Amino acid sequence: xxxxxxxxxxxxxxxxxxxxxxxxxxANDKRxxxxxxxxxxxxxxxxxxxxxxLQLKIARDTSLLGRELMELFEGxxxxxxxxxxxxxxxxxxxxxxxxNDAAWPGPVWGFGKSVPYPPGExxxxxxxxxxxxxxxxxx
Amino acid sequence: xxxxxxxxxxxxxxxxxxxxxxxxxxANDKRxxxxxxxxxxxxxxxxxxxxxxLQLKIARDTSLLGRELMELFEGxxxxxxxxxxxxxxxxxxxxxxxxNDAAWPGPVWGFGKSVPYPPGExxxxxxxxxxxxxxxxxx
Numbered sequence: 001x002x003x004x005x006x007x008x009x010x011x012x013x014x015x016x017x018x019x020x021x022x023x024x025x026x027a028n029d030k031r032x033x034x035x036x037x038x039x040x041x042x043x044x045x046x047x048x049x050x051x052x053x054l055q056l057k058i059a060r061d062t063s064l065l066g067r068e069l070m071e072l073f074e075g076x077x078x079x080x081x082x083x084x085x086x087x088x089x090x091x092x093x094x095x096x097x098x099x100n101d102a103a104w105p106g107p108v109w110g111f112g113k114s115v116p117y118p119p120g121e122x123x124x125x126x127x128x129x130x131x132x133x134x135x136x137x138x139x
Numbered sequence: 140x141x142x143x144x145x146x147x148x149x150x151x152x153x154x155x156x157x158x159x160x161x162x163x164x165x166a167n168d169k170r171x172x173x174x175x176x177x178x179x180x181x182x183x184x185x186x187x188x189x190x191x192x193l194q195l196k197i198a199r200d201t202s203l204l205g206r207e208l209m210e211l212f213e214g215x216x217x218x219x220x221x222x223x224x225x226x227x228x229x230x231x232x233x234x235x236x237x238x239n240d241a242a243w244p245g246p247v248w249g250f251g252k253s254v255p256y257p258p259g260e261x262x263x264x265x266x267x268x269x270x271x272x273x274x275x276x277x278x
Contacts, residue, residue: 046217048206052199059198060191067187077227078185081220085236085244088216097224105224106249 003040006089012114014122016129017136021057024136026126029114032103033073033096035129037062038089045088062092065135069096072132083109142179145228151253153261155268156275160196163275165265168253170242172212172235174268176201177228184227201231204274208235211271222248 005023013025013036020040027034039050039058047055066078075096082092095108103111117125130136144162152164152175159179166173178189178197186194205217214235221231234247242250256264269275 046205046209047219048202048209048217050202055198055202056195059194063187063189063194066185070185070187077223078187079220079222079224080186081218081222081232081246083218083220083246084216085218085246093220107220107222107224107246110245 001042003042005038006087006091008087009036009038009089009091014126016126016133017138019135019138021054021138022061022135024133026129027114028116028122030117030121031115032101032108033069033075034108035065035069035094035133037065037092037094037135041090044090045084046090047082049090058092061135061138062094065133066094068133069094072128079107081109140181142181144177145226145230147226148175148177148228148230153265155265155272156277158274158277160193160277161200161274165268166253167255167261169256169260170254171240171247172208172214173247174204174208174233174272176204176231176233176274180229183229184223185229186221188229197231200274200277201233204272205233207272208233211267218246220248
């Protein structure tokens, strides 16, 4: 079965990049800089179900992604996680957190209602991330 | 500076194993099977601050840990994450989730008050995990 992005993820996020291995998405929630990496493997829900090579590639790529996000937004803490309680398709969160953000110090997942970017702001944010993130330029 | 376990982590968890690379701890909260891996590197707060070799080792080891926890407890979903908003010292959560657990489908972090294991139960749980988890037997 071919990989297809989960429809809830597709609805709540916008595309930053589509590489051989990942769909890289921006959460459409201006409260938090929040990038979601979806490994393009059909029908898996947990990190440990990935084959070993892709696990290690993801560890390397998402580590770099995390560093770049924190440097770009000058965050206080990076929250990374794979939960899958609501959307089962495996997806990896990278959320830049600030001591004065709406949910601090709690987690963002399930916190309040998302606040979509206004249209112009959304495009600017996507442009910025596409230019800044190494992972977005992967083949 | 030598690695030393954060005092809040030390207080909220009990030791499962102390390997060359990790302090492996059980959260003393019987609401959720919850194992925390603390890389024994002083003064770091983010995954991307680990050197590349240890990043890849952690990816491998925690993947196996996650699989073993899910098989042992027959969970519905594994929640993994590194947050660091409250305790800054880098630590990696592995929480087995159930569709009928107290916080489902929300995250466990910051959810309600932890419920410590009664003494006998705590020792039994530690024994079970020490026997069952490959990572607990690492040098």
